[in-house]
Amino acid sequence: MSTPTTTPSPTVVKCPTCQTPVVWNDTSPYRPFCCKRCQLIDLGEWAEEEKAIPGAPDMSDSDGWSEDMGY
Template sequence: MSQQRTPTIVQCPTCQADVVWGEVSPYRPFCSKRCQLIDLGEWAAEEKAIPGAPDMSDSDGWSEDNA
């Protein structure tokens, strides 16, 4: 006797709609291509960032152009 598993449901990070985590949702974790592109645009515009130590590579005023 086979048991059916309940599908995993996640929320779209952009609009909070429920999304089935599986092949029926090709844009997962997003509900649609539109929400996927909105999220990509936010990253590209640097509205989103992964927390971490600041990049100090340019803080000393030295660049390869000055070498």
């Protein structure tokens, strides 16, 4: 007796911008976004520094160190 072959269900994610379900495969060229518009909205938020990856603070100006040693 053979077992029926099942195809795995496609992975579906929510668009980070508008929360629309997006199938994660080659038919979704803007994945994880649902469309070019949502992709550009997200890019604009990064460019305007509304989004950021947490990390160590920038020490380049606050510690008084300079590459120019006056030589």
